[in-house]
Every structure is written in C-alpha cells, then in structure tokens.
Amino acid sequence: MATTTFGRFLISNINNKNSLNKLTQNVRLYSVPTESFEFIKVSKAGQNKNVGIIQLNRPKALNALCNGLMSEVAKALDHLEADSSVGAIIITGSEKAFAAGADIKEMKDNTYSTCISGNFLEQWTRVSQTYKPIIAAVNGYALGGGCELAMMCDIIYAGDSAKFGQPEILIGTIPGAGGTQRLTRSVGKSKAMEMVLTGCQVEAVEAEKMGLVSKVFPADKLLDEAVKLGEKIASNSQITNTMAKEAVNVAYETTLREGLRFEKRMFHGTFATKDQKEGMSAFAEKRKPNFSNQ
Incomplete structure (x- = not known):
C-alpha cells in the first residue's frame, strides 16, 4: 500500500x-x-x-x-x-x-x-x-x-x-x-x-x-x-453521531409526524449503547466521558 x-x-x-x-x-x-x-x-x-x-x-x-x-x-x-x-x-x-x-x-x-x-x-x-x-x-x-x-x-x-x-x-x-x-x-x-x-x-x-x-x-x-x-x-460517540446524523437527514425526506416518530425510536435506541451509559454516568460524576463507540 x-x-x-x-x-x-x-x-x-x-x-x-x-x-x-x-x-x-x-x-x-x-x-x-x-x-x-x-x-x-x-x-x-x-x-x-x-x-x-x-x-x-x-x-x-x-x-x-x-x-x-x-x-x-x-x-x-x-x-x-x-x-x-x-x-x-x-x-x-x-x-x-x-x-x-x-x-x-x-x-x-x-x-x-x-x-x-x-x-x-x-x-x-x-x-x-x-x-x-x-x-x-x-x-x-x-x-x-x-x-x-x-x-x-x-x-x-x-x-x-x-x-x-x-x-x-x-x-x-x-x-x-x-x-x-x-x-x-x-x-x-x-x-x-x-x-x-x-x-x-x-x-x-x-x-x-x-x-x-x-x-x-x-x-x-x-x-x-x-x-x-x-x-x-x-470527540463524541461515533455510534451516537451516526444515529443523530440519520435522524436529521430523515427530516428532509418525510413528514413531521413520521420524523418525530423516527427520532423517538432512535433516542430510545441510544439506551442500548454502552456510550449512553458512559455519557450519563460521566455527567453525573462531573467528569469527561470516555466513549468506546459501542
């Protein structure tokens, strides 16, 4: 290479x-x-x-x-x-x-x-x-x-x-x-x-x-x-960046009602990630999060 x-x-x-x-x-x-x-x-x-x-x-x-x-x-x-x-x-x-x-x-x-x-x-x-x-x-x-x-x-x-x-x-x-x-x-x-x-x-x-x-x-x-x-x-979680990007892009391609439904499901989906746990724990503990992109 x-x-x-x-x-x-x-x-x-x-x-x-x-x-x-x-x-x-x-x-x-x-x-x-x-x-x-x-x-x-x-x-x-x-x-x-x-x-x-x-x-x-x-x-x-x-x-x-x-x-x-x-x-x-x-x-x-x-x-x-x-x-x-x-x-x-x-x-x-x-x-x-x-x-x-x-x-x-x-x-x-x-x-x-x-x-x-x-x-x-x-x-x-x-x-x-x-x-x-x-x-x-x-x-x-x-x-x-x-x-x-x-x-x-x-x-x-x-x-x-x-x-x-x-x-x-x-x-x-x-x-x-x-x-x-x-x-x-x-x-x-x-x-x-x-x-x-x-x-x-x-x-x-x-x-x-x-x-x-x-x-x-x-x-x-x-x-x-x-x-x-x-x-x-x-510096953010890569997996969360991807979810946020997809949610914003959907706003251009669907109705407000469908967009809000999609956003809520993506928001719910973040709670299945390790980075959500790390991010919220870090906030509560007043420290910088260490995201693993998982």
Missing part, C-alpha cells in the same frame, strides 16, 4: 511552503496508508489524528469533477469509514476552487441512451451515503457539481472568497447530482429557482444568510476551523 505524500509530517516541520497547499499551513496533517490516487490527496488531522481529509487535486482543471475523481473519493470514503480512529471527515479543494463544476469535456458527447444504460452520475452519491459526519470546507468556486458535492456533505464551512452556483442552465442542461433538490431544501424555492434558472453565483456571506453555509471564515483559516469542528464532532 502506498502512502500519500500529502501531509507526510507535521506542517510545523515543513520549511518549503510551496510543498503543500496554502490551506494546510495551520493544520497538523499526517499521512494515511492508502492506495495511490491520481485526483485526490488523503490525510488525517487533529491532535488525535481523528479527522480524515480528502483534498480534491486537479489544479489545472480547477478540481472539475470527473468520474475518475469521484471514484477515488468513494474509495477514500470506504477507507476512512473503515478506520475506527476517524470520527469525522472533511472534503476540501484548493484556495482557488473547491470544485468549479463537472468535467464538461468528459460528458459533452453523452447521449440519453448512454446516460440511462450507464446510470450516469450514480456513483457520485457515495458522499451522501457516508455514515460518518462529513464537513465541506469550501474555498473559491463551488459551481455545478462542486456546489452539489458540498451539499452532499453534512455541514458546509466556507472561506470568505467562496462562490456557489448552479450554472448548468447556461450550457443547455440542468443540475443532475442534487442541485435542484438539495438546494431547494436548503434555501427555499425562490432562491433555488433564481440560482438554477439564471446560473448566477452567490458569494459566501450571502450563502450563509441563505442557510446554504453554516459559517464563513478567512480563506487561510478555513481548513483549520473545519478541523476544529471535526475534532469536536469526533
């Missing part, structure tokens, strides 16, 4: 600042034993190395999403989900672009029949199926498929230079990886219609006001803040 060179040692011990993206300068990164990737870089960060990072790495194409890249993201997620030390995952890009869209050159000659028979874009949903919490750390352009990829994550943190948009209408098509569905659920019908029908871009501050983005930070602080959030999430 090859080891990625991205984050091979602590950032503080790297003298050549050009050896890594500017976004990683304040973050403690560690190598992750994975297969060699062409379009992404994988590392772990945090004091306890419990936050996985997937960095999109097609700089000449502004991280345009091709099938190869999305396949590698899926494989990296498989690896990080299987790593019991990882409690949260970050997907990020470069300071210039999170992902400037899907790779148009790759798809421009597609036909309806090839899309249907090949189930085009099916594997792109892997991010939304990940049971561990995922944070999108977005700097620069998050357009088309890039915006859709960010919305597949559970939380979006943005750098102050980030721009979001669904410009597919400008090239004769529509969003195909959740842009008309997740965007509407995040910002409402009117804003979603405006973005989808005009292709106009939304800056980070406006995206936060719309509810698309959780928080906005200076671009050079973004990844550091995302790692802090990941560490905080990873």
Whole structure:
C-alpha cells in the first residue's frame, strides 16, 4: 500500500511552503496508508489524528469533477469509514476552487441512451451515503457539481472568497447530482429557482444568510476551523453521531409526524449503547466521558 505524500509530517516541520497547499499551513496533517490516487490527496488531522481529509487535486482543471475523481473519493470514503480512529471527515479543494463544476469535456458527447444504460452520475452519491459526519470546507468556486458535492456533505464551512452556483442552465442542461433538490431544501424555492434558472453565483456571506453555509471564515483559516469542528464532532460517540446524523437527514425526506416518530425510536435506541451509559454516568460524576463507540 502506498502512502500519500500529502501531509507526510507535521506542517510545523515543513520549511518549503510551496510543498503543500496554502490551506494546510495551520493544520497538523499526517499521512494515511492508502492506495495511490491520481485526483485526490488523503490525510488525517487533529491532535488525535481523528479527522480524515480528502483534498480534491486537479489544479489545472480547477478540481472539475470527473468520474475518475469521484471514484477515488468513494474509495477514500470506504477507507476512512473503515478506520475506527476517524470520527469525522472533511472534503476540501484548493484556495482557488473547491470544485468549479463537472468535467464538461468528459460528458459533452453523452447521449440519453448512454446516460440511462450507464446510470450516469450514480456513483457520485457515495458522499451522501457516508455514515460518518462529513464537513465541506469550501474555498473559491463551488459551481455545478462542486456546489452539489458540498451539499452532499453534512455541514458546509466556507472561506470568505467562496462562490456557489448552479450554472448548468447556461450550457443547455440542468443540475443532475442534487442541485435542484438539495438546494431547494436548503434555501427555499425562490432562491433555488433564481440560482438554477439564471446560473448566477452567490458569494459566501450571502450563502450563509441563505442557510446554504453554516459559517464563513478567512480563506487561510478555513481548513483549520473545519478541523476544529471535526475534532469536536469526533470527540463524541461515533455510534451516537451516526444515529443523530440519520435522524436529521430523515427530516428532509418525510413528514413531521413520521420524523418525530423516527427520532423517538432512535433516542430510545441510544439506551442500548454502552456510550449512553458512559455519557450519563460521566455527567453525573462531573467528569469527561470516555466513549468506546459501542
């Protein structure tokens, strides 16, 4: 198994600042034993190395999403989900672009029949199926498929230079990886219609006001803040994180009545875990809980 060179040692011990993206300068990164990737870089960060990072790495194409890249993201997620030390995952890009869209050159000659028979874009949903919490750390352009990829994550943190948009209408098509569905659920019908029908871009501050983005930070602080959030999430019980994530996601897909029923059953289910016993005992004893993820 090859080891990625991205984050091979602590950032503080790297003298050549050009050896890594500017976004990683304040973050403690560690190598992750994975297969060699062409379009992404994988590392772990945090004091306890419990936050996985997937960095999109097609700089000449502004991280345009091709099938190869999305396949590698899926494989990296498989690896990080299987790593019991990882409690949260970050997907990020470069300071210039999170992902400037899907790779148009790759798809421009597609036909309806090839899309249907090949189930085009099916594997792109892997991010939304990940049971561990995922944070999108977005700097620069998050357009088309890039915006859709960010919305597949559970939380979006943005750098102050980030721009979001669904410009597919400008090239004769529509969003195909959740842009008309997740965007509407995040910002409402009117804003979603405006973005989808005009292709106009939304800056980070406006995206936060719309509810698309959780928080906005200076671009050079973004990844550091995302790692802090990941560490905080990873300090909880992983099994409880999974249950909470699933309960929130159900709210988008069912009625309030059914959602409340599901939430109550999941809440009841936590009482079958060792971590519930440990968490409540620790609270009563005024100490920090030691979760075993069981």
